[in-house]
Amino acid sequence: MESSIGKSLFRKYGSNLMHFIGIALFTLLTFAKLHSQEYIEKNLRVIDTIVEISPEEITGFEERAKEKLNELQNYITIIGDKEQDAEDREYAIQSALKLFIPGSIMQVSNKTWGTLKEYEMRVYFRRLMSVDYNKVEIIFYKTAYISGLQKGPDGKYHGTATIFQEFKGYTGENLVYSDMTTKTVDIVLDYIDDKYYERKRWELLLGDVKVAETR
Amino acid sequence: MIRMKNILVFCFLIGTVNAVSGQINKDQNDLTYEMVLQVKQLNQFIDRFNYKKDIHNQDIDSVFREKMPREKYLRTLFNVEDERFRIMDSNNSINIKSEMEKFISSVNNNQHPQYLSYQDNQLFALARSVISFKGTDQEISLLLQLRVEKDQSSQWYIIGIPESPFSMNMEVDQRKKNIPPNSNETNFISISRLLNDSLVRFGDLIYPDHTYDPLSVFWYCLENKTLSFEHVIKITYYFFQIKDWVFTVDEFSRNSWNSGWLISDIYSAPDQSKDDFFYEAFNTKPVDYSNKIPEVISLYPYSPCPGDQQDLKTSVAWASAYHAMTMMWAVDNGIKNQENITDSSFSPSFVFNLLSDEEGCGVYTDINRTLYFLKHTGTVKSMDIRNDCNVTLDERLYQKALKYRINDYYELFRASTSDDLIISSIKHALKMKKPVLVEFNAPDSFEDVADSLWFPKMDEDENAFHQIEALTIIGFDDRLSSGAFEVLYSRGTKWGINGRAWIRYSDFVKYARKGFFIK
Numbered sequence: 170m171e172s173s174i175g176k177s178l179f180r181k182y183g184s185n186l187m188h189f190i191g192i193a194l195f196t197l198l199t200f201a202k203l204h205s206q207e208y209i210e211k212n213l214r215v216i217d218t219i220v221e222i223s224p225e226e227i228t229g230f231e232e233r234a235k236e237k238l239n240e241l242q243n244y245i246t247i248i249g250d251k252e253q254d255a256e257d258r259e260y261a262i263q264s265a266l267k268l269f270i271p272g273s274i275m276q277v278s279n280k281t282w283g284t285l286k287e288y289e290m291r292v293y294f295r296r297l298m299s300v301d302y303n304k305v306e307i308i309f310y311k312t313a314y315i316s317g318l319q320k321g322p323d324g325k326y327h328g329t330a331t332i333f334q335e336f337k338g339y340t341g342e343n344l345v346y347s348d349m350t351t352k353t354v355d356i357v358l359d360y361i362d363d364k365y366y367e368r369k370r371w372e373l374l375l376g377d378v379k380v381a382e383t384r
Numbered sequence: 385m386i387r388m389k390n391i392l393v394f395c396f397l398i399g400t401v402n403a404v405s406g407q408i409n410k411d412q413n414d415l416t417y418e419m420v421l422q423v424k425q426l427n428q429f430i431d432r433f434n435y436k437k438d439i440h441n442q443d444i445d446s447v448f449r450e451k452m453p454r455e456k457y458l459r460t461l462f463n464v465e466d467e468r469f470r471i472m473d474s475n476n477s478i479n480i481k482s483e484m485e486k487f488i489s490s491v492n493n494n495q496h497p498q499y500l501s502y503q504d505n506q507l508f509a510l511a512r513s514v515i516s517f518k519g520t521d522q523e524i525s526l527l528l529q530l531r532v533e534k535d536q537s538s539q540w541y542i543i544g545i546p547e548s549p550f551s552m553n554m555e556v557d558q559r560k561k562n563i564p565p566n567s568n569e570t571n572f573i574s575i576s577r578l579l580n581d582s583l584v585r586f587g588d589l590i591y592p593d594h595t596y597d598p599l600s601v602f603w604y605c606l607e608n609k610t611l612s613f614e615h616v617i618k619i620t621y622y623f624f625q626i627k628d629w630v631f632t633v634d635e636f637s638r639n640s641w642n643s644g645w646l647i648s649d650i651y652s653a654p655d656q657s658k659d660d661f662f663y664e665a666f667n668t669k670p671v672d673y674s675n676k677i678p679e680v681i682s683l684y685p686y687s688p689c690p691g692d693q694q695d696l697k698t699s700v701a702w703a704s705a706y707h708a709m710t711m712m713w714a715v716d717n718g719i720k721n722q723e724n725i726t727d728s729s730f731s732p733s734f735v736f737n738l739l740s741d742e743e744g745c746g747v748y749t750d751i752n753r754t755l756y757f758l759k760h761t762g763t764v765k766s767m768d769i770r771n772d773c774n775v776t777l778d779e780r781l782y783q784k785a786l787k788y789r790i791n792d793y794y795e796l797f798r799a800s801t802s803d804d805l806i807i808s809s810i811k812h813a814l815k816m817k818k819p820v821l822v823e824f825n826a827p828d829s830f831e832d833v834a835d836s837l838w839f840p841k842m843d844e845d846e847n848a849f850h851q852i853e854a855l856t857i858i859g860f861d862d863r864l865s866s867g868a869f870e871v872l873y874s875r876g877t878k879w880g881i882n883g884r885a886w887i888r889y890s891d892f893v894k895y896a897r898k899g900f901f902i903k
Contacts, residue, residue, distance in 0.1 A: 242412070276615065285615055311412045313419055314441060316427035319502070320537040331424040333415065349639065353425065381637050 231328075233373050234356050235312050237268055238330055241354075241375065242309040244268075245334075248297050249305040262294045270357060270374045277380040290378075302338035302345065309334055318358060326358035353379040423461065423644035426621060429633060433461055433491075434499045436802070455492045463636055463646040480650070487629055487650050498626050499804055502538065504677075504812075505531055508622040509540070510666075514614040517549060517605070521614065524549040524602075527666050536794065536809070544668035548598040550605075561588040620648070622665070628654050630661055677811045682859030682870055683819055686714035688726040690883020692876035696745040696773060700754045701732035702874030703854035705763045708819045708902055709790065711858065715817045730788060731766045732874075737775045745773040748852050751823050751900055755793040758902075762789035796820060796899040803893040810857055810869065813901045820857040822871075823898040825850050830895075833879055837865060837886045846894035857899075858884070866890070 244265035248258050275293040278285045288296065310333040318326040331353050338346035355376030363370050420439055423429045431437035435454040438444050462469045468480035491498045507530040515524055527544040561584045567574045578584050605611035621633040634648040653661045663669060688710045691702040710729040719725055738757060739749045762785035769775055796813060797806045813820045824830070827844035831851070844850070859870035868886040877883045 239412075285617060287615060309412050310415050310419060313415055313422075314424040314428055316425050322533060322537045322539050324537075329425055329427070333419050351422075351424070351637070381635075 230318065230326075230358055230371070230373055231315050234315055234328065234330055237356075237373060237375060238312050238332055238354065241265060241268055242332070242334075245294075245297065246307050246309070248294055249300070249307050251302075251304060258298055262291070262298065265294055266291060268375050270376050273355075273376050273378070275378045275380060279382055300338060303341060304339040306337040306339070307334060308337075315356070318356075324360060328356040328358075330354045330356055348382050351381045353381070418639055418641050418643065421460070421641040421643075423646060426633065426645050429461065429645040430500045430502065432457060434804075454497070455488055458488050458491060460642070461647055463634070463648050464642050465636070465638075465640070466648070483650055483652060486652070487626070487631070490629065491626060500623060500625050501804070501808060502530065502532065504625065504808065505529065506624045508543075508624070508666075510546070510620045510622065511616045512618040512620075513616045515549065516612045516614055518610055522549055523617070526616075527668065532812075536796070542599065544666055545598040545602055546666040546668065548601075550598060550601050561585070563589060621645075624658055624662070628652065630658065677808075677815055679862040680860070681811070681814045682861075683711055683715065683814065683817060684858055684870065684884065685720040686711045686725065686817075687722065687858060687872060687884075688714075688729045689722060690872055690877055690879070691732060691874040693732075693874040696736070697748045698732060698736040698740075698745055698773075699874050700749045700751050700854040701735035701739070703821055703856045703872075704732075704751065704754050704758060704902075705730045705735045706732040706766070706874070707856040707858075707872050708821055709758070709763070709788070711819050711856075712817075712902065727767070729766045730763050731769050731771075732763075733766070733769050733771045733773075733775060734763045734777065734781060734785060736773065737769075737777055740773065751821055751854055751898060752795070755790065755821070755900060755902070758790045759792060760789065762786050764788065790902050792903040794901045794903070796901045797896075799897045803889075806893050806896065806899065807867070807889050809901075810899060811860055814857070814860060818901060818903075821900040821902065822855045822857055822896050824853050824855050825895045825897055826853045827851075827895070830873075831875070833873075833885045835885070836881045837868065837888070838880070838891070839888075840891055840895070850895075852897070861886070864888075868892075 244261040247253055247261035248265065250258070253261075269290050273290045274287050275290055276285065276287045277293075312330060312332055314331040316329045318328040321327050331351060333349065333351055335349050336347060337344055355378070356373060357376050358371055358373050360369055361372045423432065428437070428441065431441070432439075435444055435457060438448045438452075462484060464470055469484055470481065472479060472481045509528045509530075511526045511528060513524055513526055514521055516522075525546050526542050527546055528540045529543045530538055530540050532538045561578060561581065563572070563574055563578065575589075578589060602611065606613070619635065623631050623633065629650060630653045631650040632648050633645050635645050636643050636648075651661065659669075687707065691706045693699050693702050706729055710725060713728065713730070714720070714725045719728075735754060735757065736745055736749070738761065739754060761782070764781055764784045765788070768784060769781060796809045801809075810820050825846070827840055827848075827850040829841045829844060830838060830853075840846075853873070856872045857869050858872055861868055861870070864886060865888045867889040869889065869892050870884060870886055872884050873879055875883070879885070
């Protein structure tokens with residue numbers, strides 16, 4: 170029945186009527202939507218947004234932290250590899266630095282000598298690039314542990330990851346130095362203002378690193 | 385026998401490591417069993433101590449539980465390379481091995497198992513550090529405490545320097561140098577002479593009982609650049625949370641299955657003497673360390689007459705604006721007269737009329753959204769608006785509401801939060817005299833509570849979806865049925881006892897979905 174009315178209207182007034190009804194419906198829906206928006210804004214008197222992370226989101230960030238740590242390990246391998254082009258190694262340093270909060274420190278303890286030294290991340294990578302061995306072998310292990318994130322008073326979330334690394338330095342074919350270290354890495358989740366996309370988003374960066382030699 | 389026990393534990397753990405190693409991808413090397421077993425961070429120590437995570441940081445399941453009961457798992461957290469934890473020494477009056485057995489029994493008590501928490505301000509770290517003082521390196525210890533704030537954020541504070549790095553000669557030089565009794569008459573001229581005399585000692589002029597605060601001196605020296613901080617060389621954690629015990633945790637960096645952050649010492653210390661222990665260990669008074677939660681707290685005296693949502697789905701508005709906000713106002717003003725409190729109550733009607741525009745009052749409103757409105761829009765007093773679902777909110781009401789906004793709010797817990805944390809976070813909020821809002825998956829039996837204590841029916845599956853309602857938690861009593869929360873619900877005075885009832889902790893954690901703290 171309705172269908173036949175539609176057909177007869179279409180026959181009588183042609184497609185213009187259908188066009189008109191379409192526009193009217195669109196206008197009505199748009200108005201309803203705008204009205205609803207206006208209502209919400211009026212009642213909300215929007216001031217700011219709530220910045221809390223759900224446990225599910227935290228789990229997602231743990232995966233992101235693992236990815237960043239893997240990236241770091243790849244860069245360290247390139248930086249320490251004397252067979253790579255100097256340009257590639259330099260690029261690896263710049264890329265590795267982007268993973269860190271500016272000003273992050275690498276604290277290195279040497280079990281044999283009982284010393285503890287601190288380097289700015291940039292200096293640490295430069296030192297790694299210029300170690301006095303013909304060949305360097307760096308072996309990484311799967312990320313061993315990432316702690317849960319804890320909220321700091323500044324609103325940022327903080328966690329810590331533990332990774333293991335084995336280092337071997339050769340002169341010619343002779344292994345002249347080796348160590349096994351545990352790296353404990355700060356992970357900071359910051360709610361930043363992304364100017365490019367003009368929105369706020371969570372960003373994960375690495376922070377200070379404690380390097381402890383275990384053998 | 386003892387060694388055998390350790391070896392068996394070790395064998396099981398290695399078996400677990402190998403079972404997983406095969407799954408590791410080939411891009412990076414498999415972790416060795418020493419790496420997996422190592423307690424890599426304090427976080428991990430606490431999770432293992434609490435029997436929450438297995439060695440792979442997965443939730444402990446029945447298989448693990450069967451093969452590695454908590455008692456055995458706890459043993460792996462001791463520094464067993466320290467002979468004192470392995471050998472019964474009958475010659476020594478304090479036998480650490482037997483103390484360790486008592487400690488494990490106490491922690492693993494079937495009736496009252498004990499757990500560690502990051503949340504109760506009782507975690508202390510002693511950071512052995514190197515400073516440069518007047519150009520010379522020396523070691524000092526900084527005492528730090530992890531403090532958890534109201535919004536569940538946390539940070540470490542330096543609370544003391546147990547051993548003073550600043551040598552001061554406290555001895556008296558036979559009173560040869562002193563401020564004479566009549567020096568006041570000559571404008572204490574002698575003081576300037578004495579203080580500039582290099583032979584004068586601290587004890588000559590300073591009152592004998594005077595104690596000074598090394599932390600303040602430390603800070604002063606940092607500011608005037610006579611001291612610079614180099615780095616921390618060693619951390620020892622002190623745990624005061626286990627009843628009648630104190631223990632320390634240190635890092636043992638070695639290539640062994642028993643490595644990482646492990647218990648390095650235990651001390652039998654009755655709770656009532658822990659303050660003395662603290663003072664002896666750190667030469668400073670505890671800072672809010674004995675900030676324990678009492679067994680019972682009730683904010684009921686600050687509550688208005690129980691609300692009644694009737695057949696409307698407006699429990700969130702009643703729980704938040706009417707019950708919680710009104711109680712917070714009564715607490716702030718120290719008013720305990722229920723009639724006066726009810727007269728000054730905040731309106732649920734403004735809130736549910738505001739929020740139920742499109743869906744009517746027949747649909748439950750999310751607490752988060754409601755609190756968002758209460759933060760930004762506020763609500764009015766009950767006397768300003770009738771309690772009805774069809775009230776038109778005019779600009780005059782909006783203006784009034786702006787006066788009664790909450791400062792802020794935080795999510796305290798979710799269903800996925802651990803039971804202990806849910807219970808402790810609510811208790812902490814109540815200790816601050818803040819009622820807690822809860823989203824509750826209320827089964828049918830909850831609607832008709834006719835007694836003071838609610839018991840869910842056997843067939844009311846906690847995992848099934850029941851009615852989502854909002855409650856206000858106003859108290860707790862650890863002594864009641866192994867612990868219960870006191871709640872207000874908006875079902876009038878006939879619900880429970882005059883509108884309030886008790887929910888056992890064990891039932892509460894099953895049906896609670898979210899909890900919110902209002903600042």
